[in-house]
Amino acid sequence: MSIQLYKMLHFTGLVLAFMGLAGVLALRWGKNEETGKRLLFALTHGLGMLLALISGFGLAAKLGYTSGLPFWVIGLVIVWILLGASFALVKRFSNLAALIIIWLGLLAIVGSWLALMKPFQD
Ligand code: HEM
Numbered sequence: 589m590s591i592q593l594y595k596m597l598h599f600t601g602l603v604l605a606f607m608g609l610a611g612v613l614a615l616r617w618g619k620n621e622e623t624g625k626r627l628l629f630a631l632t633h634g635l636g637m638l639l640a641l642i643s644g645f646g647l648a649a650k651l652g653y654t655s656g657l658p659f660w661v662i663g664l665v666i667v668w669i670l671l672g673a674s675f676a677l678v679k680r681f682s683n684l685a686a687l688i689i690i691w692l693g694l695l696a697i698v699g700s701w702l703a704l705m706k707p708f709q710d
Contacts, residue, residue: 594646601639602699605671608633609678609692616682630675637672644668658709663702667695 611629615622648661674695677688701707
């Protein structure tokens, strides 16, 4: 598989992961308890996370990082874990929606900074 295809899958996964969180947050914030609707966004988030993870490690392998991952890739894995943990935040603390949106925005900024600037790489 080409690097471009991996990147397409990576970005699609990230978009779906963030979209799923936003959907669950909006439903909870609006006090909509319909589980079918929440499930759709929960599945969108889960599928996106899986896609982002697989394509992320696919990209790392394509770039030749097979052992001893560099700092920026480890950082991306941590951002990915925090993104997954954010699911609990949107479910439980939807009354703090504005703060959660800022938090998710920060995750996107840190993630793209790590991937594009590759800090601490010689
Ligand atoms: C398990 C988690 C992840 C892994 C292993 C991973 C790994 C990678 C790798 C190896 C690249 C290729 C970099 C390059 O071509 O120079 C990449 C690209 C990228 N990743 Fe991830 N990533 C992960 C999660 C994330 C997350 C959570 C975000 C954002 C929130 C993110 C944002 C990006 C962006 C913006 C690029 C494009 C960089 C470019 O075009 O050069 N990644 N990722």
